[in-house]
Amino acid sequence: MGFGKYSSSSKISALVVDDDTIIQKIHKALLTKLGLEVNVVANGKEVLDLYRSGTSFDLIFMDMEMPIMDGPEATKELRAMGVQSIIMGVTSRDLDSEKEAFIASGLNDCYMKPLTISKISSLLQELMKKN
Amino acid sequence: MESTLHQQISAMKQSLLDEGFVDGHFVELELLEDGDNLHFTEEIITLFFTDSARLIVDVEKELNNDPIDYSKVDKILHQFKGSSSSVGANRVRLQGTKLRESCKDGDVEGWKAALKQLKKEHATLKEKLDTYFQLVKQLGSEKKTMWHPNEGQVDMLAKNQLMKMAITKDEKVEFGHKDMVKKGTGKEPGKVVTEEEAVKVVSDEESVQMVAK
Numbered sequence: 021m022g023f024g025k026y027s028s029s030s031k032i033s034a035l036v037v038d039d040d041t042i043i044q045k046i047h048k049a050l051l052t053k054l055g056l057e058v059n060v061v062a063n064g065k066e067v068l069d070l071y072r073s074g075t076s077f078d079l080i081f082m083d084m085e086m087p088i089m090d091g092p093e094a095t096k097e098l099r100a101m102g103v104q105s106i107i108m109g110v111t112s113r114d115l116d117s118e119k120e121a122f123i124a125s126g127l128n129d130c131y132m133k134p135l136t137i138s139k140i141s142s143l144l145q146e147l148m149k150k151n
Numbered sequence: 152m153e154s155t156l157h158q159q160i161s162a163m164k165q166s167l168l169d170e171g172f173v174d175g176h177f178v179e180l181e182l183l184e185d186g187d188n189l190h191f192t193e194e195i196i197t198l199f200f201t202d203s204a205r206l207i208v209d210v211e212k213e214l215n216n217d218p219i220d221y222s223k224v225d226k227i228l229h230q231f232k233g234s235s236s237s238v239g240a241n242r243v244r245l246q247g248t249k250l251r252e253s254c255k256d257g258d259v260e261g262w263k264a265a266l267k268q269l270k271k272e273h274a275t276l277k278e279k280l281d282t283y284f285q286l287v288k289q290l291g292s293e294k295k296t297m298w299h300p301n302e303g304q305v306d307m308l309a310k311n312q313l314m315k316m317a318i319t320k321d322e323k324v325e326f327g328h329k330d331m332v333k334k335g336t337g338k339e340p341g342k343v344v345t346e347e348e349a350v351k352v353v354s355d356e357e358s359v360q361m362v363a364k
Contacts, residue, residue, distance in 0.1 A: 042198050042234050049183040049191060085229075112233040134237040136179055 031057040032144070037067050037094070038083040038110070047081060047135050054140055063087055064094025071098060077105055081135065084111035084122050092125035099126035108143070110135065160286050167283070172276055177239030189291065193284045199238045200277050206231045207270060214254070214262060224254050246272045
């Protein structure tokens with residue numbers, strides 16, 4: 021774990037993509053507390069800009085609805101670029117159809133907001149098993 | 152032995168949970184506090200109240216337009232739902248949902264009543280949490296911790312004394328270089344627990360237990 025260029029250490033690198041300042045802070049604090057190295061951007065275009073500049077992350081937590089470029093569009097673009105990072109969708113939308121459409125854009129999975137210690141701990145456990 | 156102030160804070164938090172003012176997401180915010188971020192919860196809640204007050208003003212403004220753009224109202228209330236859910240503002244979130252449903256139904260009398268109630272819930276929660284954080288600040292000046300083995304509970308700890316751990320309910324999670332949680336074997340009541348000795352165990356039951364290594 022922790023092979024993302026963003027991470028300067030052996031820590032897992034994570035990117036929080038959300039236009040909501042409160043969510044940015046909560047998710048950053050949560051992921052940092054669980055030992056990840058975390059960066060934050062406010063929309064899908066900023067993620068693409070980072071990857072095009074050569075930066076990459078082990079984990080991306082992608083909000084669904086954002087201005088400029090939303091989660092589904094950014095995810096499709098990243099996958100089209102050949103990005104292999106784990107991309108977890110994060111949404112407060114209830115409808116299964118909306119979540120399924122988001123997942124279909126190229127996500128590894130989708131969570132309801134907000135992320136919790138329990139959800140991320142389970143995710144990290146799964147990742148460690150695979151590695 | 153628990154201080155009176157700590158008991159007061161615990162009782163108040165339990166009451167906020169029992170009465171549905173806040174839910175587990177609020178408790179989880181407090182679990183994210185540590186030495187670098189001792190007032191994280193208060194910071195987030197303050198942001199929430201600033202943000203949500205603005206959203207309520209925006210939604211009222213839209214609802215006073217003629218004709219009403221209900222899609223715009225829905226967008227604002229969706230955002231409101233997201234942020235109130237994230238901070239565990241349970242009753243405020245539920246009332247926001249009621250308002251949203253009334254608007255979707257085009258029920259004018261319904262949304263007028265729901266909006267009024269939303270403002271009331273919002274103000275009530277703010278008042279309660281302002282009181283809560285005042286008490287927490289008072290307690291925060293206390294650096295020592297007391298561990299009472301009989302109760303299995305601990306007085307409020309200065310967050311910077313806790314090791315960073317995360318476990319799922321009834322399971323112990325090991326990831327990275329973090330050590331497994333060990334149950335404490337007990338100490339004399341009143342013994343001060345130092346940073347080196349302290350391990351914080353967090354469960355989904357929202358109870359915080361301090362155990363000794």
